Amino acid sequence: MKCYDLKTLSKEKSISVFTLRKFVKKGLPHFRIGRKILVNPEEFDVWFERCCRASANTNHKELDKLVEDTLLELNVILS
Numbered sequence: 001m002k003c004y005d006l007k008t009l010s011k012e013k014s015i016s017v018f019t020l021r022k023f024v025k026k027g028l029p030h031f032r033i034g035r036k037i038l039v040n041p042e043e044f045d046v047w048f049e050r051c052c053r054a055s056a057n058t059n060h061k062e063l064d065k066l067v068e069d070t071l072l073e074l075n076v077i078l079s
Contacts, residue, residue: 003031003038012041026051 006024010017024030024037028047031038 001040003040006037006039009039009041009044013044023048023051 004012006017006020009015010020020028020039021037024039028039029043
């Protein structure tokens with residue numbers, strides 16, 4: 001199993017180290033050796049895909065609700 005430090009993973013995936021640190025706090029699978037954070041790039045891909053898909057579904061639901069509420073308000077105003 002190969003693991004990358006955050007700097008290497010950042011270059012590989014074109015994501016900032018700062019963002020990767022946020023991902024670690026949100027549950028990205030990782031290992032710590034002293035102060036070094038190591039991530040398996042295959043596990044990162046699986047985790048990232050799952051999180052992005054869940055986030056996108058949540059955002060669509062929120063947007064649908066916002067549009068629905070706005071249309072209801074417009075109907076009330078225009079009636």
